[in-house]
Amino acid sequence: MKVHTSYMGLKLNSPIVVSACTLSEQTENIVKMEDNGAGAVVMFSLFEEQIRKEEAMFKGVMSETSYAFAEALDYFPDLDDFNVGTDDYLENIRKAKERVDIPIIGSLNGITNEGWIDYSRMMEQAGADGIEVNIFFIPGDISMSSSEVEHRYLNIIESIKRTVKIPVAVKLNPYFSAMGNMSLRMKSAGADALVLFNRFYQPDFDINELVIKTDLNYSESSEIRLPLLWIALLYGKVDLSLAATTGVQSAVEVIKYILAGADVVMTASSLYKNGIPYLKTMNKELQDWMFMMGFDTIESFKGSMSQRHISDPTAYERANYIRILERVK
Numbered sequence: 001m002k003v004h005t006s007y008m009g010l011k012l013n014s015p016i017v018v019s020a021c022t023l024s025e026q027t028e029n030i031v032k033m034e035d036n037g038a039g040a041v042v043m044f045s046l047f048e049e050q051i052r053k054e055e056a057m058f059k060g061v062m063s064e065t066s067y068a069f070a071e072a073l074d075y076f077p078d079l080d081d082f083n084v085g086t087d088d089y090l091e092n093i094r095k096a097k098e099r100v101d102i103p104i105i106g107s108l109n110g111i112t113n114e115g116w117i118d119y120s121r122m123m124e125q126a127g128a129d130g131i132e133v134n135i136f137f138i139p140g141d142i143s144m145s146s147s148e149v150e151h152r153y154l155n156i157i158e159s160i161k162r163t164v165k166i167p168v169a170v171k172l173n174p175y176f177s178a179m180g181n182m183s184l185r186m187k188s189a190g191a192d193a194l195v196l197f198n199r200f201y202q203p204d205f206d207i208n209e210l211v212i213k214t215d216l217n218y219s220e221s222s223e224i225r226l227p228l229l230w231i232a233l234l235y236g237k238v239d240l241s242l243a244a245t246t247g248v249q250s251a252v253e254v255i256k257y258i259l260a261g262a263d264v265v266m267t268a269s270s271l272y273k274n275g276i277p278y279l280k281t282m283n284k285e286l287q288d289w290m291f292m293m294g295f296d297t298i299e300s301f302k303g304s305m306s307q308r309h310i311s312d313p314t315a316y317e318r319a320n321y322i323r324i325l326e327r328v329k
Contacts, residue, residue: 001287002297005039007264008167008192008241010103010129012039015298016254016282019245019266020045020107020132027095029276034100036279039264041102042132045109046089046119086119090126097127105169108160109134117163124164133160134171134198146177153182154189161190169193169243174226183238193241194234195266196227218269223247228260235261235306249273251285261303 005015020042023029030041096104106123108131120131135156139149153170160168168190174197176182183194204213224247231242241264244257248267257265270278295301303309 001290003286005263005298008130008169014039014283015258015264016279017264017266019268021268023271027099030096031099032276034102036277037283038102038279040105042105043107045107045134047109090122093126093128103129105130105132107132107134117159120160121163124166130167132169132171150182154185157186157189157191167192169195171195171198173198179230183234187238187240191240193243195243195245196230197246199246218272219247221247221249221253224253228256231262232260232306235303236308251282254282254286255289258298258302259305261306
């Protein structure tokens, strides 16, 4: 079975892509990812806080987000706690490009366009085949309007696209009030792909110590439903590559996302749990399913379960919600 696909103009041997995670800090891991069938690797994120080290500017960023009390500063690590610096990050891209043939995608994580422009250019010069822009912004300032939030995203996209020639993907959160329209506006701003969805860090409380807990749980397969919905709704309606992320634990989730219309499916949690060689297992299970179902290529079934192609498009809308409620009476 042929599992080749295309993602924002990049040719991939598999739709299974390693999402941004600490596993890619080591070049040997990236080599192992290629050997086990990864279609591409999104490098671990270079954080805006690493780029903007001026303390005053850093505090300014913090004050604009949802930090209502002092302990909330623990949401982000201290600058000195990052495993690699900005120069090392660029060197890691160069080393990876020397060792592997699969696309290497840089990742920028932040909330403003301060400092991003130079580093997006440097990533391109280091050999990155694309850039994933992870705009991790929680609009905790209640005076900020929805249009201001949207313009922040669009301004960052436009600024980066004016700087680089390589494709740019935008990792989105699921909280826009008009996701479809925002997708079209991001396309107009220059985005080449959308990654659905970002998992915002959601704090928990320790009720005995009265402190904020900063643990982070791996995603679960049950979390695929929201990105599955929006990929199925957007497929064929926006001229953008679509990447699925969150909840990918096996080939089952990979298949579902592609049926909805995803060009690629990104995973990290499954590799933390099962090891990098699990990529080979996922690819084999994908191919076995394709053989069983009579599909020769990814394109032969991609988007076949999207709203555009199913016989009852209302299955993605309010009518289906009503039918579900009627069945549980």
